Amino acid sequence: MAKIVNSWNDFDPLKHVIVGLADHSCIPPEEPATSEKVPIDSEMRGMWGPRPLETVEKANAQLDNLAKVLGENGVTVDRPSPLQWNAPVITPDFRTDSMMTCMPPRDTLLTIGPEIIEAAMSFRCRFWEYLAFRPLLNRYFNEDPEFIWTQAPRPRLTDISYKHNYYDERISLEERLERTANKDFVTTEEEILFDAADVLRIGKDLFIQHGLTTNRKAMEWFKRRYPDLRIHAVNFPGDPYPIHIDATFVTLRPGLIINNPQRRLPEDQRKIFEANDWQIVDAAQPAHKNPPPLCYSSVWLSMNCLVLDHKTVICEASEVNQMEQMDKLGMNVIPVPFRDAYPFGGALHCATADVYREGGCEDYFPNQVEDVTRV
Ligand code: DAV
Numbered sequence: 001m002a003k004i005v006n007s008w009n010d011f012d013p014l015k016h017v018i019v020g021l022a023d024h025s026c027i028p029p030e031e032p033a034t035s036e037k038v039p040i041d042s043e044m045r046g047m048w049g050p051r052p053l054e055t056v057e058k059a060n061a062q063l064d065n066l067a068k069v070l071g072e073n074g075v076t077v078d079r080p081s082p083l084q085w086n087a088p089v090i091t092p093d094f095r096t097d098s099m100m101t102c103m104p105p106r107d108t109l110l111t112i113g114p115e116i117i118e119a120a121m122s123f124r125c126r127f128w129e130y131l132a133f134r135p136l137l138n139r140y141f142n143e144d145p146e147f148i149w150t151q152a153p154r155p156r157l158t159d160i161s162y163k164h165n166y167y168d169e170r171i172s173l174e175e176r177l178e179r180t181a182n183k184d185f186v187t188t189e190e191e192i193l194f195d196a197a198d199v200l201r202i203g204k205d206l207f208i209q210h211g212l213t214t215n216r217k218a219m220e221w222f223k224r225r226y227p228d229l230r231i232h233a234v235n236f237p238g239d240p241y242p243i244h245i246d247a248t249f250v251t252l253r254p255g256l257i258i259n260n261p262q263r264r265l266p267e268d269q270r271k272i273f274e275a276n277d278w279q280i281v282d283a284a285q286p287a288h289k290n291p292p293p294l295c296y297s298s299v300w301l302s303m304n305c306l307v308l309d310h311k312t313v314i315c316e317a318s319e320v321n322q323m324e325q326m327d328k329l330g331m332n333v334i335p336v337p338f339r340d341a342y343p344f345g346g347a348l349h350c351a352t353a354d355v356y357r358e359g360g361c362e363d364y365f366p367n368q369v370e371d372v373t374r375v
Helices: 053-072 129-143 173-181 215-227 297-304 320-328
Strands: 014-018 075-079 110-111 116-120 148-151 200-201 205-209 230-234 251-252 254-258 279-282 306-309 311-314 331-337 352-357
Touching: 014 306, 053 215, 053 251, 053 311, 053 331, 075 352, 110 200, 110 352, 116 129, 129 279, 200 251, 205 215, 215 230, 215 331, 297 320, 311 320, 320 331
Parallel strands: 014 075, 116 148, 205 230, 254 279, 311 331
Antiparallel strands: 014 352, 110 116, 200 205, 251 254, 306 311
């Protein structure tokens, strides 16, 4: 039997990864976790149902090409088994009329060392998304005697898990930013809720973004579940829609982080990085003024890169500013076209879930100063 699953961070040499698929992807109907979040002038307002086939095919072509490039760089690639996402989700607690996609495995699956956790996601439309990865996880379980397969406590997602009328189109951008600064998000603390993509793994330390998709109760769960790891709660007040940490705060190698300049980590949360000689630099400006059509994410997908090892990174091929910055920071860049895949769930980091990276659980933050982020 072989060792298949091992990954403690986003920068050690990548050997095995899951790359998502766009097949059957849908735009889900509004629900308490998302309603009114789509900007009032967006073409996605009020629209839901299967995404146009032509866009699915284009996205899959770019996902397949990413898989090919990874293969050429010595990385084993697995693919999920998409469901027919155009079907309702019905539980004793709620009903919603469609699911979404399995293009971004990073949202659903969190790898911590020999373990993969199926996340406790807050969107009702994503309730069954982990099923697309079950054939892979089952195979890892059969073949790797050390693989630990975990499902976080399943949320019920009843109405009390959300603040109602949180998304109100009359609320101005300033008010949204004020809410983010006050850590006032759409989810309540009724139950444990998190997306895997809100968790930044740096060896013994997990930095978890408190935002629209992850609550404080999730951090408490991580703290109890992983007593040997240190859990940090971070938040980025400049982001009006804080969803996922991977277009905000991205590690390139030990000691180096790029941070979205519109969403800087507040001073009082930086101590732990400063005390351990980690450098946080502003990420380059995105090359595009707008995201592509029917895309949920912001232009900051520009910094959502996939690090292959301490010297090599895959960037989106049109993100010229980000690629130039990577070069200046001493990284070799592999450009891969990926904008056709963005609308389905994000960029290169979103579309990939770690299975195996060489290396173990290092302590990158031995100087544990008095730290406001520590949960
Ligand atoms: O900036 O829209 C996208 C993150 C996707 N995982 C943003 C965040």
